[in-house]
Amino acid sequence: MPLLLVRNKGLRSQGPAATRGHPDRASGGDVDRRPRVGTPRVGTRYEGRSLTKSFDGATVLSQVDITFAPGEVHSVVGENGAGKSTLLKIMAGIYQPDSGQLVLGEERVGGLSPRSAQQLGVYLVPQEPALMQSLSVTENLFVGILRRGRLHFNVDWRSMKQEASAYLDRVGLDVDPEVRAEELSIAQQQLVECARALVHRCTVIYFDEPTSPLTAKEAGTLFEVMKNLRADGYTLGFISHRLDEVLAISDRVTVLRDGKRVSTALRSEVEGPSLVKAMVGRELTGRERVRPPFDATGRKEMLAVEDLTSEPSFAGVSFSVREGEVLGLAGLVGSGRTEIAETIFGLRPSDRGTVRLEGRRLEHRSPRACIDAGLVYLPEDRARHGIFADVEVERNVTAGVIPHLARYGPLVKPVAERDLAKQATDRTGVRMASLDTLIKALSGGNQQRAMLSRWLLAAPKVAIFDEPTRGVDVGAKDDIYHLVAQLAEGGLACVFISSELSELAITCDRVIAMYEGHVVGELSGAEVTDANLGSLIVGAHTI
Ligand SMILES: Nc1ncnc2c1ncn2[C@@H]1O[C@H](COP(=O)(O)OP(=O)(O)OP(=O)(O)O)[C@@H](O)[C@H]1O
Ligand SMILES: [Mg+2]
Structure with missing residues (x-):
């Protein structure tokens, strides 16, 4: 019994x-x-x-x-x-x-x-x-x-x-x-x-x-x-x-x-x-590609990664992203996608390889240096890396730009800070009682939107989004896809990491697939489909 x-x-x-x-x-x-x-x-x-x-x-x-x-x-x-x-x-x-x-x-x-x-x-x-x-x-x-x-x-x-x-x-x-x-x-x-x-x-x-x-x-x-x-x-x-x-x-x-x-x-x-x-409370539009085909002519190379290696997570990774392009990184958990992003952003050391931003080599990378150079990273695990749980939404959103605001004098102008936070949260549609709400009191998806707002404020040239729709509802997912498309339209070079193949298919111009720490394939334009990605990320062509 x-x-x-x-x-x-x-x-x-x-x-x-x-x-x-x-x-x-x-x-x-x-x-x-x-x-x-x-x-x-x-x-x-x-x-x-x-x-x-x-x-x-x-x-x-x-x-x-x-x-x-x-x-x-x-x-x-x-x-x-x-x-x-x-x-x-x-x-x-x-x-x-x-x-x-x-x-x-x-x-x-x-x-x-x-x-x-x-x-x-x-x-x-x-x-x-x-x-x-x-x-x-x-x-x-x-x-x-x-x-x-x-x-x-x-x-x-x-x-x-x-x-x-x-x-x-x-x-x-x-x-x-x-x-x-x-x-x-x-x-x-x-x-x-x-x-x-x-x-x-x-x-x-x-x-x-x-x-x-x-x-x-x-x-x-x-x-x-x-x-x-x-x-x-x-x-x-x-x-x-x-x-x-x-x-x-x-x-x-x-x-x-x-x-x-x-x-x-x-x-x-x-x-x-x-x-x-x-x-x-409304019908959603179908899941079609959110932007027209990407034309690389005359588009400057913004991020170039060459032979980047950090054993045992990944090795020999090379790719580049142009102005206005959305490059997807597909792969199973453990394939090394997040580790690559963290290495580019200076959160973990590399064994060898280079990272160039607008042709300039980023040496001795640190997150601060990357942000200053125009490269931002929206981490996957927002609870561990991104959020200051006991701090108001406003401060969480402006955290990345405070040093710039302060440059004009010893103090940050509170009004300027609030305006910025308001603009940024309006843009991503954060639902909250007010900007003074502690961020931990926001629902999971709204925390994610607030983090997205933070990075938008840094006015980046290159942005790496790591699972940006994790925990986000269906309506808001669509909003995020459109937001990424809109940012790319404005010239931002985007790297989009996702485990959802369908969202890579509708947001990315080009996708590279990772398998056990190596790039195993690349798809672009109309080739980027769930089915093609699915067989690449399980290493099908290597069997
Ligand atoms: N401890 C809290 N203090 C203040 N407000 C809170 C607290 N917990 C939740 N809320 C508010 O209650 C509302 C509902 O939040 P809840 O976390 O239940 O949403 P949810 O449906 O789980 O959303 P999600 O899909 O984003 O996780 C939100 O507006 C949130 O800001
Ligand atoms: Mg919830």
């Missing part, structure tokens, strides 16, 4: 979550030393009734009703800022609703904290993995529920490691449980989060945009894990901006728009176009 059922039942019959159980209930003691890789046969129905939430006077969720049922994947879709993450955070005890109720099984639960929600079996895999980077995988899995040994005051590392291996296996992750979280890729960290939910005996598991940093293959692995959990009766919630994924994995889909629930329907009752319309 799986232990989980007994424990959850026991807990549920004891009254409100906040008053329940000693925190150590799940740790130590004889009961918990039984084998833990078991399968709960039934999951739990979990319902939000009339949930309402405001931040600083702005209502971000309004009377939302939603039911997550066992054995189902229920997706929540909507534009950036629609309230999806807020809704799941309320379900998982991270935020408190201003009003409304949560009902788990037959019982109302209130005053949840993340910890008490976990004790009830509810877990949220967050939008950006939140593992403790310097701790091992095992330590991350068991934080808060360390197993005690026979003596009761010692920690039973041996059994935890064994269990960790078994759970990692269950989520299809082949890593050493001893390895530190920081050594794992984002995809692997995501799966560790999933294993963590299982270790914590949770049966209601939410995934907030788990696939946005993943390649199609990695996302496929995660979907297999989700399907297995669904078959075992788990209750699953899922957020994604990739509608093909939503349509492929969901049993039920809820659409949120501006904090309100627009619809909930069975998967069999919805199709792509109607879903997009419900989300965005």
Whole structure:
């Protein structure tokens, strides 16, 4: 008999979550030393009734009703800022609703904290993995529920490691449980989060945009894990901006728009176009190329990379980008695309090779020197490299140009700074209460737009965009494609890194494909199609 059922039942019959159980209930003691890789046969129905939430006077969720049922994947879709993450955070005890109720099984639960929600079996895999980077995988899995040994005051590392291996296996992750979280890729960290939910005996598991940093293959692995959990009766919630994924994995889909629930329907009752319309409130134009064919005649070479090498990530990489051209970099995760961008931008050293900007060699590169020379880089992992989380949007946006503003005197003119920030955020359509909002309070997609605004302000000649649409909703993706096209029209030389082949096909004039650190092919004009790119990036022609 799986232990989980007994424990959850026991807990549920004891009254409100906040008053329940000693925190150590799940740790130590004889009961918990039984084998833990078991399968709960039934999951739990979990319902939000009339949930309402405001931040600083702005209502971000309004009377939302939603039911997550066992054995189902229920997706929540909507534009950036629609309230999806807020809704799941309320379900998982991270935020408190201003009003409304949560009902788990037959019982109302209130005053949840993340910890008490976990004790009830509810877990949220967050939008950006939140593992403790310097701790091992095992330590991350068991934080808060360390197993005690026979003596009761010692920690039973041996059994935890064994269990960790078994759970990692269950989520299809082949890593050493001893390895530190920081050594794992984002995809692997995501799966560790999933294993963590299982270790914590949770049966209601939410995934907030788990696939946005993943390649199609990695996302496929995660979907297999989700399907297995669904078959075992788990209750699953899922957020994604990739509608093909939503349509492929969901049993039920809820659409949120501006904090309100627009619809909930069975998967069999919805199709792509109607879903997009419900989300965005308008029809989107087809996915065609966003700009006319590029004519290189008379266009100056802006960025020239020759034989750039940084072992073991990539070697012998050469390419150039002209004024007004959009060059795509295609490749699987691990093919070296981000490492190339980071090396060009002076974030990592090169073993050999040169980088020239407008014919001038950029030596001893550093990000500052690159920005001054007119080269900017919008990093893929905005949480780690780009954003100052506890600082206002305004300062985040103007961060790159403050030294230039200050040049005219010792002080930055506040009005000038605000004007600049306003122009830049208007251009990318950041949705926020005001420029004084802390950037961490923005939805994921709006943070991405704010970062784009920052780089626009630096008035670059060459820009490297690394997964610029990661976490951005369908409507905003189109806006970003048009923005890149518009910037190129204005003469900007763009390097566009993306895992979505279709977006490379509609934005790029030319694409070079990477495979395991080497350039394996180049396509231009009408040759740039999903299918051609797809066979290049898996190294098809080298087999
Ligand atoms: N902690 C917070 N403080 C203030 N405002 C917040 C906070 N968290 C979210 N918001 C606001 O609530 C709204 C909804 O945000 P939420 O993160 O739920 O959107 P989302 O649908 O998940 O969007 P995305 O697709 O961009 O991730 C946004 O306008 C956001 O700025
Ligand atoms: Mg979100």
